Amino acid sequence: MHPLKKLFSYAGAYRRDFRFATLYSIVNKFFDILPEVLIGVAVDIVVNGDKSFLAKQVLGGFGITDTWHQLILLGVLNVMIWGGESFFEYLLSVKWRNLAQNLQHDLRLDTYRHVQKLEMAYFENQRTGNLMSILNEDINQMERFLNGGANQIIQVVCSSIMVSAVFFALQPSLALISLLPVPAILIGAFWFQKRLAPRYAEVRVAAGDVSARLNNNLLGLATIKAFATEGFEARHIEEASDGYRKANARAIRVSSAITPVIRMAILAGFTATLVYGGWLTLHGELAVGAYSVLVFLTQRLLWPLTGLAEVADMYQRSMAAIDRAMDLLNTPINIPYEGRHFPVEAAKGELRFEQVGFSYGETPTLTEIDLQIPAGKTVAFVGSTGSGKSTLVKLLLRFYTANAGQILLDGQRIDELNLQDLRRAIGYVAQDSFLTDGTVADNIGYGMDDVSDADIAAAARAAEATEFIEKLPLGFATRIGERGQKLSGGQRQRLALARAILKNPPILILDEATSAVDNETEAAIQRSLDVVSRNRTTIVIAHRLSTIRQADCIYVMENGRITESGRHEALLAQNGAYAALWRLQTGERSANTAIPA
Numbered sequence: 001m002h003p004l005k006k007l008f009s010y011a012g013a014y015r016r017d018f019r020f021a022t023l024y025s026i027v028n029k030f031f032d033i034l035p036e037v038l039i040g041v042a043v044d045i046v047v048n049g050d051k052s053f054l055a056k057q058v059l060g061g062f063g064i065t066d067t068w069h070q071l072i073l074l075g076v077l078n079v080m081i082w083g084g085e086s087f088f089e090y091l092l093s094v095k096w097r098n099l100a101q102n103l104q105h106d107l108r109l110d111t112y113r114h115v116q117k118l119e120m121a122y123f124e125n126q127r128t129g130n131l132m133s134i135l136n137e138d139i140n141q142m143e144r145f146l147n148g149g150a151n152q153i154i155q156v157v158c159s160s161i162m163v164s165a166v167f168f169a170l171q172p173s174l175a176l177i178s179l180l181p182v183p184a185i186l187i188g189a190f191w192f193q194k195r196l197a198p199r200y201a202e203v204r205v206a207a208g209d210v211s212a213r214l215n216n217n218l219l220g221l222a223t224i225k226a227f228a229t230e231g232f233e234a235r236h237i238e239e240a241s242d243g244y245r246k247a248n249a250r251a252i253r254v255s256s257a258i259t260p261v262i263r264m265a266i267l268a269g270f271t272a273t274l275v276y277g278g279w280l281t282l283h284g285e286l287a288v289g290a291y292s293v294l295v296f297l298t299q300r301l302l303w304p305l306t307g308l309a310e311v312a313d314m315y316q317r318s319m320a321a322i323d324r325a326m327d328l329l330n331t332p333i334n335i336p337y338e339g340r341h342f343p344v345e346a347a348k349g350e351l352r353f354e355q356v357g358f359s360y361g362e363t364p365t366l367t368e369i370d371l372q373i374p375a376g377k378t379v380a381f382v383g384s385t386g387s388g389k390s391t392l393v394k395l396l397l398r399f400y401t402a403n404a405g406q407i408l409l410d411g412q413r414i415d416e417l418n419l420q421d422l423r424r425a426i427g428y429v430a431q432d433s434f435l436t437d438g439t440v441a442d443n444i445g446y447g448m449d450d451v452s453d454a455d456i457a458a459a460a461r462a463a464e465a466t467e468f469i470e471k472l473p474l475g476f477a478t479r480i481g482e483r484g485q486k487l488s489g490g491q492r493q494r495l496a497l498a499r500a501i502l503k504n505p506p507i508l509i510l511d512e513a514t515s516a517v518d519n520e521t522e523a524a525i526q527r528s529l530d531v532v533s534r535n536r537t538t539i540v541i542a543h544r545l546s547t548i549r550q551a552d553c554i555y556v557m558e559n560g561r562i563t564e565s566g567r568h569e570a571l572l573a574q575n576g577a578y579a580a581l582w583r584l585q586t587g588e589r590s591a592n593t594a595i596p597a
């Protein structure tokens with residue numbers, strides 16, 4: 001589908017505004033052309049006196065024979081025409097510009113809402129900076145086009161039609177001659193446009209590249225500095241920026257040629273009117289007034305066509321951008337949000353994994369996972385890095401869909417539930433939780449409308465976060481910086497936990513990032529786990545085994561399979577991988593047991 005068509009079908013709600021804006025553009029153009037006609041009338045008055053057009057009563061003449069009265073009427077008409085032109089200029093400007101703003105606002109919001117609903121797998125193959133450039137720059141291009149370009153196109157078409165009508169009424173043969181270049185101009189404009197489209201598409205892709213690079217580098221500044229790779233990264237940006245410059249240069253080569261080529265065609269038409277019209281006037285076949293009108297009108301007809309070059313350019317640039325925005329908006333959502341309502345208040349939190357299998361690509365990440373987690377119990381997953389522990393909980397959150405088997409929550413298949421209902425039932429503390437650029441309190445009460453300070457403080461207490469929060473300069477009101485970068489990794493984790501506790505979900509998932517915690521933190525984790533796991537199903541992905549000693553069941557994972565399971569003591573007695581890992585962490589080494597990473 002053509003981007004303009006996509007835009008029109010998208011902008012259905014604004015059809016009325018489009019119609020009014022178009023009407024204002026047409027009326028404005030009509031008033032804009034009339035002064036040239038008045039020049040002809042003025043010449044007619046002074047040359048023909050009481051036999052002028054205004055003196056006649058035929059063909060809409062006014063029958064005013066007194067030349068002084070004719071001039072006064074001319075003056076009045078002139079004021080009315082200019083007044084009308086200015087008034088409609090104002091109306092069209094307000095209408096088109098507001099339309100641009102409204103449409104841009106809607107498109108940005110809709111596209112953002114849509115992007116939020118796309119599944120995680122989509123983002124793995126996308127660069128955030130590129131998405132940013134679509135959501136921001138590309139959507140802004142639409143404003144530029146609707147602000148000026150749309151009105152310009154309508155007015156060029158209108159003036160061509162109106163001026164041609166006057167021409168044909170006054171002198172058909174001259175009209176034909178002066179209009180001869182118009183088809184050539186239009187064909188030329190289309191020819192150029194076709195060549196411009198792919199070039200501007202390349203420009204947008206290159207703009208996305210620059211944005212992606214910048215975004216990537218700004219996020220990785222600490223690493224760039226630590227590795228002293230400022231020069232290396234500046235060269236990356238230089239390459240991307242150079243790509244953008246070159247893509248633009250290719251577009252500029254074509255777009256700059258349009259105006260001169262169109263001008264040459266206009267020149268031919270204008271010269272023809274001057275010479276042939278003059279010859280007709282000299283031979284008495286064309287009135288002096290009509291000749292002067294035609295000369296002016298030729299300019300009025302043909303000159304705006306040079307604007308066509310500018311419009312064609314702007315149009316192509318905008319279409320390339322709108323196309324990208326529309327494509328993003330039309331990207332299918334592969335994990336649908338719709339499903340059976342699952343009220344969180346009624347959720348118990350009983351979980352079952354039945355023969356679940358999953359792979360991100362070719363190799364299986366999880367194989368034949370069978371689990372039953374009774375409501376309210378605490379279970380832990382341990383195992384070497386990359387064994388599939390986080391993937392398991394991501395399937396539960398439906399970030400991905402299992403390739404085999406099924407997952408049930410309170411006996412209901414999770415892929416049949418409303419996605420947000422399911423996720424509302426789960427509190428998820430990820431390894432790298434997202435913190436916003438707000439205060440500590442904002443982050444704990446994230447996404448909740450009416451939450452009291454007391455509730456926030458209680459959640460912080462349960463997460464063992466109160467101590468460090470109180471040491472911050474403004475306590476709960478301290479701003480923590482983008483992504484919480486003014487806090488330590490452990491502190492961020494505590495805040496994320498407090499946030500999950502405040503949500504009070506029937507299921508809580510804690511994905512521990514590391515086993516590298518000091519004894520004090522370890523004790524704090526243990527204490528908060530005791531508190532937060534009460535009355536809810538709790539899943540802990542643990543690296544530090546001592547923190548999950550009390551779990552109702554511990555699952556050991558290896559290569560996407562569960563290899564051992566049971567309570568801590570039972571697993572130690574088995575003397576398998578868990579026992580080996582335990583000995584490693586508690587300092588008891590054994591030479592003949594396999595030690596997981």
Ligand SMILES: Nc1ncnc2c1ncn2[C@@H]1O[C@H](COP(=O)(O)OP(=O)(O)OP(=O)(O)O)[C@@H](O)[C@H]1O
Binds near residue numbers: 365384387390392
């Ligand atoms: N988005 C992804 N695309 C492709 N492969 C992935 C993706 N996420 C994880 N993997 C791979 O899947 C495997 C399991 O990863 P997962 O994050 O579940 O491991 P984990 O047991 O939680 O590890 P860790 O203890 O280090 O957090 C790894 O080999 C990893 O490389």
